Amino acid sequence: MDKHTFILLADRYRDGSASDAEKRLVDAYCERLEQQPREELSPEEASSLEMLMYARIMRSIHQKSAPRRLYWWYAAAAAVVLAAGAAFFLLRPSAVPAGHLAREERFKNDLDPGVDKATLTLADGSVIALGNESHETIARQGGAAVLQTAAGVLEYQSFGATEKPVYNTLSTPAGGQFRLTLPDGSKVWLNAGSSLRFPTVFTGLERMVELKGEAYLEVSKDAARPFRVIAKGMTVDVLGTHFNINAYDNEPSIRTTLLEGAVRVGKDGQSRILAPGDQSSLMPDGQIRVASGVDMGAVTAWKDGKFSFHEAPITEVMRQVERWYGAEVVYEGEVTHHFVGTLPRNLPVSRLLEMLEMTGRVKFMIEGNKIIVKP
Structure with a gap:
């Protein structure tokens, strides 16, 4: 079988229109491709093989005759294939089978993914809109020049002393994200629906910022001036480290995840020191819990342009969909399923929902800015 015939039959296999003979032919060809080194496959063959593996695994999951004890093995394998092949499957154009017209109707009001956009509120209350375009100096604030670089990063460059701290606030809307370089060189990635309040020049014996929402920080080392993040009354103290804080109002806890270095998390007299791989959770009852061996890739996937779900x-x-697509989510009926996999964030929301629907456990409908979730 040549690769063009294989790709054609692979599509028929996945959408259920292949005959039994064609399915056997595709299975046999897949088994042969699976024995070849990955580098010997064409990009089309590799991508089709990955998605066929996913389709075969999901078919096994849904076969009532499949032993129950194999279910989680299949689900885990499907997650691996989903992570590897989802980008190709979601991005490539394909004809819409007649049986999918109802799906097209449900997703006709699609929503675009978020982009790099934010607003900067200056000390005098004036607001500057920020986007992908580059600027030279856009403001001067309390001893610092404020620039937006060609890479779309907001930068503060100190040029002189200031008598008292002057504060700015960087805010991202739902459907927006932005990067910031603080005056000490520390780097901040600000997720959608978040804000960071900070001085334009760090003075005194500490460097303090206030966070709402979610941010990933790479803090410049300065043993003489510890770095402190205040998030909903919780404090995170660091000397120089890489960490992520998720402090959205609609999340069940405030999660601080440490990738490198060391931080101390504190609230109301409690204090816990985190090591790399640890994640603290400030619970609604005020208790701080710490878990070790957390999946760092899943925690920081958002800053790398991905959704990553681990039994979520x-x-x-x-x-996450609400914040990134600026959507309102409504549930009709009880949906309790968990999801595993990694998907790119630069896709229309319909593509993400489509992949979640492939599990056969949930259905979606888009009405204007509203996403309806059904069992």
Whole structure:
């Protein structure tokens, strides 16, 4: 079988229109491709093989005759294939089978993914809109020049002393994200629906910022001036480290995840020191809990342009969708399923929902800015 015939039959296999003979032919060809080194496959063959593996695994999951004890093995394998092949499957154009017209109707009001955009509120209350375009100096604030670079990063460059701190606030809307370089060289990635308040020049014996929402920080080392993040009354103290803080109002806890270095998390007299791989959670009852061996890739996937779900309940998945697509999510009926996999964030929301629907456990509809979730 040549590769063009294989890709054609692969599409028929996945959409259920292949005959039994064609399915056997595709299975046999897949088994032969699976024995070849990955570098010997064409990009089309590799991508089709990955998605066929996913389709075959999901078919096995849904076969009532499949032993129950194999279910989680299949689900885990499907997650690996989903992570590897989802980008190709979601991005490539394809004809819409007649049986999918109802799906096209449900997703006719599609929503675009978020982009790099934010607003900067200056000390005098004036607001500057920020986007992908580059600027030279856009403001001067309390001993610092404020620039937006060609890479779309907001930068503060100190040029002199200031008598008292002057504060600015960087805010991202739902459907927006932005990067910031603080006056000490520390780097901040600000997720959608978040804000960071900070001085334009760090003075005194500490460097302090206030966060709402989610941010990933790479803090410049300065043993003489510890760095402190205030998030909803919780403090995170660092000397120089890489960490992520998720402090959205609609999340069940404030999560601080440490990738490198060391931080101390504190609230109301409690204090816990985190090591790399640890994640603290400030619970609604005020207690701080610490978990070790957390999946760092899943925590920071958002800053690398990905969604990453690791046994994530549908409610957690859809909170991320709400923030990134600026959507309102409504549930009709009880949906309790969990999801595993990695998907790119630069896709229309319909593509993400389509992949979640492939599990056969949930259905979606888009009405204007509203996403309806059904069992």
